[in-house]
Amino acid sequence: MTTDSATGAAPSQARQKPLIRDEKKRDSKTIARSYHLPPTTNLSTHDITGPTLHVQKGNGIYIYDDEGKEYIEGMSGLWNVSLGFSEKRLVEAATKQLNELPYYHLFSAKAHDPAIDLAEGLIKIAPWASKVFFANSGSEANDTVVKMVWYYNNALDRPKKKKIFSRIKAYHGIAVGSGSLTGIPKNHADFDLPIKNIYHTSCPHYYRYGREGESEEEYATRLAEEFEKMVVEQGGAEECAAFIAEPVLGAGGVIVPPKTYYAKMQAIVKKYDMLWIDDEVICGFGRLGDMWGAETLDIKPDILVSSKAISNAYLPLSCVMVADNVYQVLVTQSKKHGVFAHGFTGSGHPVACAVALEVLKIYEERAIVQHVKDVVPHFWEKLKTFEGHPLVGEVRGIGLIAALECVKDKATKEAFDAGLGVGAKVAEFAQTHGLIVRNLGDSIALCPPLIITEAQIDELLSRLSKALDDTLEWVKAKR
Structure with a gap:
């Protein structure tokens, strides 16, 4: 083997830089500017200033x-x-699971205790639901929902019933499907979003969009009428499949819809035989004063999406919980194809599920x-x-x-x-x-x-x- 004439080392060894830098010489801002592409950031500013907080x-x-x-x-x-x-208990739960079973998948009807136990725990606190599907983020969960709604209607032989309605200023994620559901212009600009079959109805912000002399209830009625008009224009019950809503719009500005809004919107969704998707990624697990925002605001979902506080964010995890009427249709179509051909490598990751299960225990024990x-x-x-x-x-x-x-x-x-x-x-x-x-x-x-x-x-x-x-x-x- 040849060696470097100056060092006597093999050429590959002579050229290799140490992966761990001397901490005394570390310039984190320069390193971040040089190597990291940060999310939801002005990249031109980041290239100059680097991180605003380390x-x-x-x-x-x-x-x-x-x-x-x-x-x-x-x-x-x-x-x-x-x-x-x-929260040390979550660290201990993760460590214990890493030592026991650090990873296994759930494809082809595989299972492990953390996913089984977490699914059971979630259904116990959301008894209207029948089954739980695990993903790794709210974006993945809402992408799953888009596909699930389309799959559901294909199973019912309703090939035209594919249109999903969201709201202006809603936030439902950042992937292709979930990013389309999001109703914030900056999240669409130059990403070629939204995709086909996604529509956005009015933002329910009374302070900003209520008319002079209009009560909250009158404003809610107007929004419901605008929504129904849009549904009719888009083909009514034959083509309109679902409506998705955060109980409180989060990233769109922390907007609480006006009084009677959800009752009126749910009546329209039911009238046109659409599914109600409840996005509880922010509002779930006690944020509004009940376990679910749906309880606080009297929403009755067919599908509920959650993430974030499910694991206290210590590890990535999300879930889609479906009512039995939805699940049974998925079963029928899965039988037709021999598989429900959707899932992620990290779906129900055992370590994330173990942490989330401990989170549920803490929520209960500490009230x-x-x-x-x-x-x-x-x-x-x-x-x-x-x-x-x-x-x-x-x-x-x-x-x-x-x-x-x-x-x-x-x-x-x-x-x-x-x-x-x-x-x-x-x-x-x-x-x-x-x-x-x-x-x-x-x-x-x-x-x-x-x-x-x-x-x-x-x-x-x-x-x-x-x-x-x-x-x-x-x-x-x-x-």
Whole structure:
């Protein structure tokens, strides 16, 4: 074997760079700019500045950056870390499962205890459902739903009944099918979305789109009439297959639909023999004050999708729960083809399922849903005080999810010019004060871990108040 003349090593060894860098010499921002393509990020800005926050560790509702600064995670990460960032029981559950069975698939009727036990546990807390299908993210779960709806109607010999309705400002994921269900223009632009057979009806935001003198109930009636008109125009019961909705629209701005909206929309869905798909990726597992948002808002789904808090986000996991009337049709078509030919390599991953099963135990043992009910009155009493802030036009939400919408003129609800980036500025100032929030345009979203205490709520909102005051001074200077 030949060697390098300078080092005496084999050529491949001489050229190889160490995979582990000297931590003392590590420049994380430069490394991130050089190698990482981050999701949902302005890539041109990232190429210049690198990460805006380098997170090193977490503890309870707090995270800490690479310099040791503490932040309250006012968004539970991405709406998902309901039990906080340091739940040792979940680490132990994952470790135990990794030592016992680190992976196995569920194709061809294979099974393992974590998936079996988790499916049973989920059905016990969602007794209207019959079966559970596992995936790895909300996007995968909602892609599954699109295919399932089409498969279901083909099985019933209804080849034209394929149109699925979502809403403007809805968020249902980012893959091809689920990204099409999403109703946010930036998620469609230049990705050639939405695909065929996906339609979007009106956004149910009373504050922003209700007409002068129109009550919430009248607004709900108008939205229902607009939806029914769209259904009729798209072929009615012969062609319209399903309607998908988050109980509370999350990434679209934390929008709680007006009174009577869901009753009126469900009546139309039933009238035209459509399936109701309940997207509980954010609202499930206690966020609104009940185990499911469907309970809080009196929704009766045929299919329910969940993710995020199912595993406290410690490992990727999602599920699609189907009512028996849907499942039996899938069985019939599977018999015809010899297989229900859909699934993912990681569907029902044993480690993720083991963690999720432990999450369900913690929710029950610690009465997490009751804890949410207990702290919600304090949360909203304090939140409502922001209605008097000069920048805040609306404070909205339900349970432990909320948004404050910043406006240029409180009386007329006039919005700021989008190019000014007022919401982004609030989030930036919040971060300097040790608080992580998320700006959805000029709406500031809050979704703290479900374990938050009243004292921590006070501290969270104190830091937010400082950020709003700083932004107000910045706006005045801009004017």
